[in-house]
Amino acid sequence: MPTTLRMTKMPKKFETALPALIDRHQKQLLEGWLSQQRNSGTWTAEDESDTKSQTTRFLAELRKATAAGQIEDMQAREWAGTRELLEEVSRARALRGFTPSQTALFVFSLKGPLFALLREESGNAEKLATEMWTATLLLDRLGLYTIEFFLKTREEVIARQHAEMLELSTPVVQLWEGILAVPLIGTLDSARTQVVMENLLQEIVTTGAEIAIIDITGVPTVDTLVAQHLLKTVSAARLMGADCIISGIRPQIAQTIVHLGVDLSVTSKATMADAFELALRRVGKTVVDRAKPIRTPAE
Amino acid sequence: MIVEKDETMPVRNAEDVVRVRREVRTHAIGAGFNLVDQTKIVTAASEIARNTVDYGGGGMLRLETVRLGARRGVRLTFTDRGPGIADLKLALSDGYSSGSGLGLGLSGAKRLSNEFDVKSTPGEGTIVTLARWK
């Protein structure tokens, strides 16, 4: 949740000329604001109707919220309508590829026309100063709210893409009837291990495989943690009635494993080819040479 | 944090443990957990519920579905007025082995949870809080 921005000194019950101002000069404010947005380059032609509608609604919400009498707590109920609208604007623009600043400008560009109107309407210098300060505070807070929400949306997109990437980068392939292979590429952390286990076990159920070759050629480092993750995967497969063979043990990895005192307690081979050969033997298959070599027509 | 659902139930006997599993499953499904995450929290709940019955002399479970921002989670609070756990460190010690005997319940449940906390005073009782987030 975006944090509430609090000021240290503000009068408790709040009276401002803003609601009345918005009421009287709505059309003028709208036009001025839309023109500012156009100039600041925060929209393109296709956004025109959306932006007009959002701008109109924002003014209405702003008018309602400022009339409610407090501008200190943006999380309060009175500001719910405004927040929802800003979230809508923020989300839409994030998805369209706008920068956070461009999105915040939606709010900030209201300052120009608003201050111009305040200058016209306010009686004395002191009142003008107070009203402008109120307006500044308010619009700053609302503008920052759009930025925080924008960032939150971006984070959600990144998280979703990360999850999809995890899914895609852990394929399980069937090498032969009853023999599966899991080529691991990249670091094996606990999140990855979960995905690997889920994918592998699902394939075991689907294919009825009794052997799974886990190839770690593409795993850069193997420390005790990675070894633990591997063992977890092996144990899980075993519970589903499948034995595992670990392949792709590079010389350095073999050294590290011995050095760390890790007990892999599962058959391991240097290459996937070796592992495949072993797997074939276990399922009772042998590879034989054909009696007559195949000749192509040219020969 | 917003509490979306909140219920309390007794954890006094074997049938209650079965009911705990069922209710936690319902909350987990409601919070949008996938099957593996559902199973993890239901299993963790089973472990602690069983501890509550077997070692805590029976107690209560407070089961909540909570929301923090966009994330939803399920939070469980088990309380009992039993003898308490004398050596908390030992009970929580992480033994990744084929597991037998006392203590696996707590350390196992901890491994299955995103958040886990135990407060225990010998002679007064135990409070175990665990939570899992989507």
Add this chain to the structure above:
Amino acid sequence: MEQIPILKIGDCLLVSIQVDMHDRLAMALQDDLTAKIVASRARGVMIDISALEVVDSFIGRMLNNIAAMSRVLDAVTVVVGMQPAVAITLVELGLALTGVRTALNVDKGLALIRRLIEGGEDEFDRRKG
């Protein structure tokens, strides 16, 4: 009190756990099975847990115990049908059930039991290929 049914198929006993068992039922099953292994001189025991959505440390220990007791009585135990989510959770829990043989389903389970009884073949020999 309800009981979990135990079927005899040739020289094997088949148990299919369909309900979310409470502790007393689990203990009763353990006792029941042991008694029946002796009474029927069974050589194989197959426990079908495909309907179990949760296997916690208590049930895990029960499976370990059944496997251990049947071994003492010269019978092999095979647990079949573990659901993937359950397997992943058990492993996370720290219960790898290393004392228990497993198979994907009833068919493979029976084939494994046959291999173990008739071949006299130890699973570890098979692993060495």
